[in-house]
Amino acid sequence: MSAIQHAAGLLDGVRRRRPRVHCLMNGVVPKFVADGLSALGAIPSMTSSPEEVGHFVAKADALLVNLGTLDAQCREAIGIAVDVAAKQGRPWTLDPSHCDYSPPRAAFAQDLLTRGPAVLRANAAEFDLLSVPAGVVAVRTGRQDRIAYNGSAFSVVNGHPLTALVTGTGCLSGAVIAAFLAIEPDPYLAACAAMLAFGVAAEMAGTAAAGPGSFEPALLDALANLEGAHILSFAKADHEQG
Ligand SMILES: Nc1ncnc2c1ncn2[C@@H]1O[C@H](COP(=O)(O)OP(=O)(O)O)[C@@H](O)[C@H]1O
Ligand SMILES: Cc1ncsc1CCOP(=O)(O)O
Ligand SMILES: [Mg+2]
Numbered sequence: 015m016s017a018i019q020h021a022a023g024l025l026d027g028v029r030r031r032r033p034r035v036h037c038l039m040n041g042v043v044p045k046f047v048a049d050g051l052s053a054l055g056a057i058p059s060m061t062s063s064p065e066e067v068g069h070f071v072a073k074a075d076a077l078l079v080n081l082g083t084l085d086a087q088c089r090e091a092i093g094i095a096v097d098v099a100a101k102q103g104r105p106w107t108l109d110p111s112h113c114d115y116s117p118p119r120a121a122f123a124q125d126l127l128t129r130g131p132a133v134l135r136a137n138a139a140e141f142d143l144l145s146v147p148a149g150v151v152a153v154r155t156g157r158q159d160r161i162a163y164n165g166s167a168f169s170v171v172n173g174h175p176l177t178a179l180v181t182g183t184g185c186l187s188g189a190v191i192a193a194f195l196a197i198e199p200d201p202y203l204a205a206c207a208a209m210l211a212f213g214v215a216a217e218m219a220g221t222a223a224a225g226p227g228s229f230e231p232a233l234l235d236a237l238a239n240l241e242g243a244h245i246l247s248f249a250k251a252d253h254e255q256g
Pocket of ligand 3: 111112137184185
């Protein structure tokens with residue numbers, strides 16, 4: 015089965031299984047990210063208090079760690095969350111948001127990469143600063159999204175330029191990866207499926223939107239209305255074998 019066919023099936027799996035995704039999200043876009051996960055068919059939770067986060071992660075099917083508005087309490091919560099994820103075998107995605115602005119944040123992100131994330135999702139500037147250890151699926155987003163693991167790579171060229179004009183779309187793409195990780199044990203296939211689903215939904219939203227203001231709700235609608243058949247019909251993606 016191709017990665018595209020597999021993605022279509024996994025989308026149905028997300029709708030059937032409604033995975034719980036716990037997000038340690040930045041303070042800028044938590045509502046958009048939670049709405050996007052709900053639209054896709056997952057169940058978001060966003061608590062970040064150090065005394066509670068471990069309980070939430072233990073009950074979640076996957077975790078997203080986003081560094082966008084990192085502070086001392088976030089660092090503490092992230093440490094607890096990734097320990098619980100490791101102990102309970104919960105897959106997690108790292109979004110090293112804005113680590114290119116801040117050497118301490120880049121160092122923190124680099125350290126987190128040694129603590130067992132299944133997937134790194136970053137924009138080009140963030141991605142190019144980090145070195146991705148073996149065993150972590152590397153997703154570099156932009157006009158083209160490239161998913162790389164162990165010598166293989168998959169590129170998705172779906173999407174719409176308005177995505178780049180709406181704050182939080184990268185954060186939401188990381189959350190969508192976490193939702194697919196929750197139901198697909200192979201993190202490379204999960205990340206390929208997530209970027210296909212997100213890219214095709216963004217393309218559908220782009221045709222319905224007049225600008226960034228209407229693109230944002232259109233993207234939520236497209237995630238909710240996305241079907242496996244849309245992925246099969248509209249996917250623009252290629253494998254590179256290493
Ligand atoms: N020029 C573009 N054309 C189409 N899609 C884009 C473009 N730039 C970014 N995207 C999409 O926007 C989303 C966020 O990617 P990116 O802008 O790289 O991350 P971030 O928002 O974290 O900076 C991804 O789904 C990516 O595919
Ligand atoms: C603007 C901003 N500042 C800190 S986090 C954040 C949101 C970033 O969202 P995205 O990278 O998904 O556009
Ligand atoms: Mg980002």
